[in-house]
């Protein structure tokens with residue numbers, strides 16, 4: 001029998017083709033929707049590999065439901081907060097992600113959101129489509145300057161650094177906060193490493209690029225928001241729970257910060273009604289990596305990780321070295 005591989009949703013064709021060649025009998029949930037919990041628990045039973053998405057919660061219960069043959073969970077995302085890494089490691093199950101290939105697409109979207117919120121693009125488009133554009137006006141849709149202002153990068157990993165580099169074209173001052181210094185950003189861009197507090201006080205645009213961990217959950221809370229300039233805008237293309245959405249709604253209502261642009265949400269796909277109600281907030285449905293070529297590369301990368309893991313090779317994007325050391329035997 002072919003090794004049992006389960007894919008939780010349709011992924012771009014190049015990834016599926018790779019899987020088809022290596023594991024022709026792979027199973028897939030062919031509907032474009034997140035599986036209900038009970039279905040997921042049922043579908044993973046007996047699988048040796050799962051190709052998962054960020055919308056699939058892969059915790060100890062799922063790993064145990066799969067059973068003793070499960071050797072690898074290949075996530076088609078760079079973020080892996082949907083997977084209980086410790087539980088996987090404890091069971092000798094390898095976990096992989098897709099770093100690097102989505103850096104530019106996500107950095108581009110962060111900038112698109114920055115422009116959208118600063119220049120009030122979605123709001124003014126809604127106005128025009130509603131037939132309300134009757135004449136040019138000196139006071140119509142005044143927004144914020146971008147060139148020459150200060151960009152604050154919270155989390156200067158691959159994506160945060162790519163967002164920072166794009167600021168060069170706009171003569172912006174760049175501040176960043178990160179656990180370790182980024183000498184290259186400092187020499188290339190004259191970027192300055194600061195504390196989160198200082199960054200929040202000084203930046204005109206604050207862009208979030210941290211992974212979601214217990215330490216970073218709600219890092220942008222009421223206290224952090226109160227430090228921001230009343231004219232500043234918050235941009236989040238990282239993970240929704242980095243921001244306390246209820247606190248953000250209150251802060252926006254109080255006029256500090258001036259706006260927000262969010263691609264990710266605390267309880268996706270739900271969006272806080274207080275955000276939906278506001279014109280100074282730009283909202284997109286978690287599309288940071290959503291370009292045709294990026295998603296194809298993510299699918300290929302996830303498939304390659306999965307195939308390597310099942311062949312008994314060390315997958316290129318292994319997240320838990322411990323699991324490699326005590327990996328489950330091939331059947």
Ligand code: DGY
Pocket residue numbers: 054076077078079080102238288289290
């Ligand atoms: C990721 O990969 O973690 C993004 O959120 C989706 O592409």
